[in-house]
Amino acid sequence: MKQPEMLVAGRARAMPRRGLVEGPDFEFFQRRYFTPAEVAQHNVPEDLWVSYLGSVYDLTPLARKYKGDLLLKPIVEVAGQDISHWFDAKTGDEHTLEVGAQESMWEILHRYLPYNAHAASYTWKYEGKKLNMDFTLEENGIRDEGDEFDYLNMDGALYIPAILLYFSDDLTEL
Template structure:
């Protein structure tokens, strides 16, 4: 039975994102808000940048704020291949997970969300491995009551624990590319139907 509302869903007060898109990481590109990604994970290095503000050793990190720095690392050892980079920060910042905030979405796709009550439509870039609950959480800035709606695609209730693909919403981007067609002309639409006590959905 598909999940239908906030009661069956995750605890939104303690909700923690699992995936971030490259575009989201790129927004955190200042010393006072500094994220990077590497080897499939996303790290918030803001505390490090604040602690060592003005230190020349921090300069390479500040210069790549908001970017993927996987090329800095050996994928097998998850360590820097060069050992001559001076490190006066104690334990190297790239070792351990205390700065880790989530995973980097290797593949993203666009989805349209249409509120049938208000006719408002928003297009979101989401990670291909995100569940519908995670997508709902992305949508909350546009509608704080999003969990009070039934989410449907082509007339079917969506299972909020499943990804878009698992719900039968196929990613046809590669097919459109193969056919030299503009995939943005066919972005799948999820319809939101408000749940009230007078209507049986």
């Protein structure tokens, strides 16, 4: 039996001819592209894939290593899905809550829970300063500047103090 003809182009590795087309040895071939439907089939901890910015990652070894660990829960919940939005700042979530002057930060946190079930596991900061969750906004140095805006004939809705939440590597749910 005659061996398949080997083609060499410049410095490229020789490819055996398979009928009318040349190509890699499929016994050792690894696919580089997967459809979302193909990724979606790998949606359990024993076979866990995710896609991220157009690439597919097999996280099964990670799921096996940390089986039962609470920190693995968010990854298992998105098994077989795209997680690019987790890391892309342009897709970050922003929520505006109207709060009362006498509400403590804990009360505000509880009203924020429908937007983020893990809100209690974040460090809450304003202008880089960690907030005391037992205090109100004003006690934390976040003043109601409505009177100043009125005095200056400015629309107070144009400025809303931003409280930033920083991930604390804990996924506590209340």
